[in-house]
Amino acid sequence: MAQTDVEDVHKAHGVKPEAISAIPLRHPGRWVAVGVIALFMAMGLHTVFTNPRFKWSLQWQYFFSAQILHGVTTTLELTVASMAIGVTLGVILAVMRLSANPIVTGAAWFYIWVFRGTPLLVQLLIWANLGALFPTLGLGVPFGHQFFVKQTFTIIPSVAAALLGLGLNEAAYMAEIVRAGIISVGEGQAEAAASIGMRKMMIMRRVVLPQAMRVIVPPTGNETISMLKSTSLVAYVPYVELLFATQNIYTRNYQVMPLLIMASIWYLAITSLLMVGQYYVERYYAKGSRRQLPLTPLQKVKAKVSKFGVRR
Amino acid sequence: MAELMVSAQKVHKHFGRHEVLKGVDLSVPPGQVVCIIGPSGSGKSTFLRCINHLEKIDAGIIEVDGDLVGYRRRGDKIYELSEREVAERRQRIGMVFQHFNLFPHRTVVENIIEGPIKVLKEDKVEVVARARELLRKVGLSEKENAYPASLSGGQQQRVAIARALAMRPKLMLFDEPTSALDPELVGDVLGVMRSLAEDGMTMIVVTHEIGFAREVGDHLIFMDDGVAVEAGDPRDVITNPQQERTRLFLSKVL
Numbered sequence: 001m002a003q004t005d006v007e008d009v010h011k012a013h014g015v016k017p018e019a020i021s022a023i024p025l026r027h028p029g030r031w032v033a034v035g036v037i038a039l040f041m042a043m044g045l046h047t048v049f050t051n052p053r054f055k056w057s058l059q060w061q062y063f064f065s066a067q068i069l070h071g072v073t074t075t076l077e078l079t080v081a082s083m084a085i086g087v088t089l090g091v092i093l094a095v096m097r098l099s100a101n102p103i104v105t106g107a108a109w110f111y112i113w114v115f116r117g118t119p120l121l122v123q124l125l126i127w128a129n130l131g132a133l134f135p136t137l138g139l140g141v142p143f144g145h146q147f148f149v150k151q152t153f154t155i156i157p158s159v160a161a162a163l164l165g166l167g168l169n170e171a172a173y174m175a176e177i178v179r180a181g182i183i184s185v186g187e188g189q190a191e192a193a194a195s196i197g198m199r200k201m202m203i204m205r206r207v208v209l210p211q212a213m214r215v216i217v218p219p220t221g222n223e224t225i226s227m228l229k230s231t232s233l234v235a236y237v238p239y240v241e242l243l244f245a246t247q248n249i250y251t252r253n254y255q256v257m258p259l260l261i262m263a264s265i266w267y268l269a270i271t272s273l274l275m276v277g278q279y280y281v282e283r284y285y286a287k288g289s290r291r292q293l294p295l296t297p298l299q300k301v302k303a304k305v306s307k308f309g310v311r312r
Numbered sequence: 313m314a315e316l317m318v319s320a321q322k323v324h325k326h327f328g329r330h331e332v333l334k335g336v337d338l339s340v341p342p343g344q345v346v347c348i349i350g351p352s353g354s355g356k357s358t359f360l361r362c363i364n365h366l367e368k369i370d371a372g373i374i375e376v377d378g379d380l381v382g383y384r385r386r387g388d389k390i391y392e393l394s395e396r397e398v399a400e401r402r403q404r405i406g407m408v409f410q411h412f413n414l415f416p417h418r419t420v421v422e423n424i425i426e427g428p429i430k431v432l433k434e435d436k437v438e439v440v441a442r443a444r445e446l447l448r449k450v451g452l453s454e455k456e457n458a459y460p461a462s463l464s465g466g467q468q469q470r471v472a473i474a475r476a477l478a479m480r481p482k483l484m485l486f487d488e489p490t491s492a493l494d495p496e497l498v499g500d501v502l503g504v505m506r507s508l509a510e511d512g513m514t515m516i517v518v519t520h521e522i523g524f525a526r527e528v529g530d531h532l533i534f535m536d537d538g539v540a541v542e543a544g545d546p547r548d549v550i551t552n553p554q555q556e557r558t559r560l561f562l563s564k565v566l
Contacts, residue, residue: 191366192413192472196427196479197403200395206430210417288417288459 055258062249063262071245072266078162078231078241083224085167090174095204097179108175115172121233124165128237130156158239166234170227177219181212213285221278225271242266316375317342317483317514318363323372325358332358334538335372338516340531342482345515347525347546350535351561356518357410359535360485363516364405365398376405377482403431406476410488412468414460420447420471421456424478432479439478446474450504466497470504477508484508486517522565526550534558 048054062068096108115123131152140146156164185208193203232243240248246263250256279296286293295303318340325333332355340346348356361367363374365382374381382398383390393401414423424443428434447453450470460468469489476484486505490498502524509515509528519525525532525546532546534555542549542558550566553559 186413188409188411188413189415192407192409192415194366194399195364195402195405195407195409196475197399197431198427199399202430206426207415211415285417288419288461 053257054261055255058255059258059262059265062259063265065249067245067249068242068262068266071240071242072270074240074245075228075231075242076270078166078234079224079228081163082166082170082231083227085163086170086174086223086227087220089167089171091178091209093171093175094178094182097175098182112172112175115169116176120165120169120230121236123169124161124233124237127156127161127165128158130161158237161237162231162234162239165237166227166230170223173223174220177216177223178212180219181214181216182208184215185211210285214282214289217278217282217285221274221281224278225274228270228274229267316340317344318374318376318516320359320363320374321372323359323362323374324370325355325362325367326370332538333362333369336535336538336540338533338540340483340514340516342514343512344530345509345513345517345528346531346533347529348516348518348533348535349520349522349525349561349565350541354535355538356535357487360487360516360518363483363485364402364407366407376401399431403427403479404482406479406481406484408469408472408476408484408486408489410491412460412465412472412492414468414472414475416460419457419459420452420463423460423471424475427475427479443474443478446477447471449507450474451500464497465493466500469493469501473501473504473508482514484513484515486515486519488518488520490519490521520565522550522562534561536561 093108093111096104097112099105099108134152136149137152137155138146138149140148182204189207189211190203193207198206231241234241235244235247238244242263246259250259283293283296316339318338320336320338322335322337323333324331324335334355336355336359338346338359348360350356358367362369363376363381368382379401380390381401382393384393384397385391415426418426421440421443424446425436425439428439428442429436444453444456447456450473452467452470452474455463455467455471460471463471473489489505490501493501498521502521505515505517505524506528517524517529529546532544532549533540534542534549534553534557536557542553542555549558550562553562
């Protein structure tokens with residue numbers, strides 16, 4: 001488009017200059033880089049295909065086995081559920097931290113301090129072993145009579161420990177991400193919304209958060225990918241997910257490396273899918289912030305193909 | 313209807329130690345257009361923002377349409393309004409900002425219908441029809457489904473005016489509505505404001521457009537250093553200022 005405009009202008013003025021014919025700049029560094037990287041890639045591929053200890057056929061044999069698929073499903077469920085807890089609680093904490101009420105701000109700050117300041121694995125183990133600290137949990141009057149008492153391990157089975165550990169930890173990180181998003185939206189937006197009579201909650205929901213999403217989505221995508229991998233820590237709760245299922249197999253057949261590589265391939269595959277999802281979510285929230293959205297990779301390919309067809 | 317749409321007495325406001333408003337008075341009868349001029353930092357924008365409680369005043373009284381701004385009078389005591397009540401009072405006061413502040417994630421028509429539908433809970437079909445009528449009035453009918461980023465500053469400001477009018481306000485506040493615009497776009501916005509004034513809207517306009525103040529304004533206030541230095545009929549104040557400070561300011565901007 002732009003090119004034809006320039007041509008039109010030249011035509012109108014009757015002065016189309018000749019195309020520049022200069023000797024192009026050489027890039028010897030690029031060729032060196034190509035050589036080095038090609039060498040490393042060749043070495044890598046060589047070992048992957050010739051080293052029999054990778055046991056590709058064994059990996060393939062387990063890749064879609066019932067045990068592994070169950071592990072993959074659980075890993076996905078844990079990721080989705082923990083992120084849901086993390087995002088929901090994170091938004092609440094972020095709004096609390098920006099509140100005018102100093103007690104509320106302080107409470108949110110304390111939460112983030114505790115849950116961001118201790119390792120996730122430690123938190124998971126604490127949730128899993130809560131029964132050692134509080135053998136029973138109950139509902140009742142504080143410091144008084146309890147109406148409802150149960151054994152802790154019945155209330156917090158390992159799946160709950162996993163979700164609490166992952167979700168509550170994630171909330172601390174999400175809170176900071178959401179807060180960054182909220183403060184990235186100009187004050188004028190909240191003022192304009194207030195001037196048409198909106199109340200604070202509605203301003204947050206209808207005006208500030210949708211715009212904050214542009215800043216919130218990319219790091220949240222990171223967090224989701226990070227969460228997918230963090231679910232492997234749940235193997236120590238213990239709760240059966242992809243890593244645990246993999247360990248179950250290799251403790252019986254001692255094929256540690258092939259099965260760990262197989263698990264890595266699964267993690268990589270899911271991560272790649274998540275990246276595609278993130279791309280489209282980001283695009284959705286870019287609405288209105290750019291005059292024209294760039295084409296998606298798929299659209300680019302389609303455009304190229306159709307252009308090719310026309311030329312032929 | 314109250315005798316005065318806006319009445320302000322001895323309004324004081326400070327940010328930290330800096331006193332921005334040092335006792336400003338103002339009376340605006342319904343249907344009048346009051347223009348406030350003055351150098352930057354004179355407190356004119358702050359004063360305007362106090363009228364719809366975007367800023368809280370420290371001393372003095374502001375009443376809009378007979379109600380205290382930010383407070384409720386019962387007997388001889390005044391009570392601070394809740395967040396909900398403050399928001400409800402703002403529904404009757406439209407505001408137009410220097411930097412437009414349109415919602416960038418919503419189209420032009422969505423910007424306009426947001427308040428009537430979400431705040432006033434009005435019927436969507438009727439509100440959309442009203443929004444189209446307002447867009448026709450400000451000369452932007454064909455931009456209904458555009459996003460603000462694709463509009464020029466002058467177009468955005470006219471949409472912002474339409475957004476404020478969609479709430480059917482009794483009073484419109486304009487905070488330097490043309491200061492962020494290219495000179496060639498100023499005329500369109502001033503034209504919309506002029507026809508609004510002709511329709512009888514009560515308006516308070518903080519502006520640097522002396523020509524607009526003279527031709528459209530019913531009353532002019534010159535503010536400097538947190539006080540209203542001079543006030544009166546715009547033609548008199550502009551052609552024959554009584555105060556030295558007013559004269560100095562006008563000699564620079566005219």
